[in-house]
Amino acid sequence: MRPTGAFPSTRMRRMRRDDFSRRLMRESTLSADDLIYPVFVLDGQSRTEVVASMPGVERVTLDRLLPVAERALELGVPALALFPVIDAAGKTPGAEEAWNPDGLVPRVVSELKRRFPELGVITDVALDPYTSHGQDGLIDPDDPRGYVLNDETLEALAKQARCHAEAGADVVAPSDMMDGRVARIRAELDEGGFIHTRILAYSAKYASSFYGPFRDAVGSAANLAGGDKYTYQMDPANSDEAIREVALDIAEGADMFMVKPGMPYLDIVRRVKAELGVPTYVYQVSGEYAMLRAAIANGWLAERACIMEALLAFKRAGADGILTYFALDAARWLKGGA
Numbered sequence: 001m002r003p004t005g006a007f008p009s010t011r012m013r014r015m016r017r018d019d020f021s022r023r024l025m026r027e028s029t030l031s032a033d034d035l036i037y038p039v040f041v042l043d044g045q046s047r048t049e050v051v052a053s054m055p056g057v058e059r060v061t062l063d064r065l066l067p068v069a070e071r072a073l074e075l076g077v078p079a080l081a082l083f084p085v086i087d088a089a090g091k092t093p094g095a096e097e098a099w100n101p102d103g104l105v106p107r108v109v110s111e112l113k114r115r116f117p118e119l120g121v122i123t124d125v126a127l128d129p130y131t132s133h134g135q136d137g138l139i140d141p142d143d144p145r146g147y148v149l150n151d152e153t154l155e156a157l158a159k160q161a162r163c164h165a166e167a168g169a170d171v172v173a174p175s176d177m178m179d180g181r182v183a184r185i186r187a188e189l190d191e192g193g194f195i196h197t198r199i200l201a202y203s204a205k206y207a208s209s210f211y212g213p214f215r216d217a218v219g220s221a222a223n224l225a226g227g228d229k230y231t232y233q234m235d236p237a238n239s240d241e242a243i244r245e246v247a248l249d250i251a252e253g254a255d256m257f258m259v260k261p262g263m264p265y266l267d268i269v270r271r272v273k274a275e276l277g278v279p280t281y282v283y284q285v286s287g288e289y290a291m292l293r294a295a296i297a298n299g300w301l302a303e304r305a306c307i308m309e310a311l312l313a314f315k316r317a318g319a320d321g322i323l324t325y326f327a328l329d330a331a332r333w334l335k336g337g338a
């Protein structure tokens with residue numbers, strides 16, 4: 001774009017002079033409709049646990065999640081994303097608890113849908129909360145490096161997704177980065193008659209170090225024992241590869257496409273939206289939350305202004321929605337609350 005005219009006929013500050021003209025030329029907006037609220041859920045009754053590395057985020061039992069869900073609905077937040085915390089006894093090498101129809105996730109999903117049918121419920125499809133080794137897939141017992149097996153994992157993910165759909169999940173969100181999982185899950189859902197269950201594919205999910213606090217929150221860090229996910233999550237150096245990943249998930253039948261993490265990957269959000277034109281979501285991950293919270297707690301950053309600026313940046317980059325631990329705060333501020 002070539003500027004037409006120049007100083008002094010063109011003065012960019014003219015439009016910035018007053019609030020009315022700033023509002024008129026504002027290109028991006030954030031609304032509660034853009035937000036997805038992630039929640040950590042525990043088994044049992046009347047329990048709340050704080051997550052040390054994520055001040056303000058708690059793990060709660062279902063009875064304590066219900067008022068949170070009600071609050072999200074009141075604030076106009078369209079959906080919750082559920083992340084289960086599974087006790088050590090529920091973790092096995094084969095992750096069988098992941099498709100137990102009486103497990104924590106299906107129980108929470110069915111109760112949420114019974115109480116708040118209008119609130120969207122998104123479930124995470126990946127094995128890491130359920131594996132004793134903390135990986136998102138099944139590992140090869142004969143491989144000293146514990147290589148995560150792709151095709152065997154697909155069968156487990158299909159069972160897990162079907163179990164969530166049977167419990168009433170509106171959206172299943174595979175976050176495991178196995179090849180072909182969207183196609184396998186779509187086939188499984190169709191076979192079960194779940195033609196309306198949406199798939200939110202974590203298509204461009206990077207092997208990021210910004211997931212650290214989340215792994216504390218779900219208790220997978222200790223199980224992972226210093227292991228990494230470089231053999232299946234994407235290399236942070238790559239961008240073209242993200243476009244191929246999303247294109248494959250479009251072909252395999254996903255409905256929504258996630259880029260993760262968020263702020264360090266805004267260029268990827270932009271490319272996915274501009275080049276592929278699909279419903280594009282971004283995950284402001286636990287490490288991004290922790291950074292902001294730590295600086296705010298120290299008085300180094302202004303809470304509301306910095307959080308809202310970070311969220312707006314995702315919209316400007318092209319995101320249609322944002323999964324963020326700040327969802328309820330942001331929705332409250334958007335409503336004019338303190």
Ligand SMILES: NCc1[nH]cc(CCC(=O)O)c1CC(=O)O
Nearest residue numbers: 126128175210211214285286287
């Ligand atoms: N299925 C894994 C999963 N699900 C959500 C997150 C991270 C979310 C966050 O950091 O907020 C991860 C990352 C990982 O452990 O590799």
Ligand SMILES: [Mg+2]
Nearest residue numbers: 177178179245
């Ligand atoms: Mg893929």
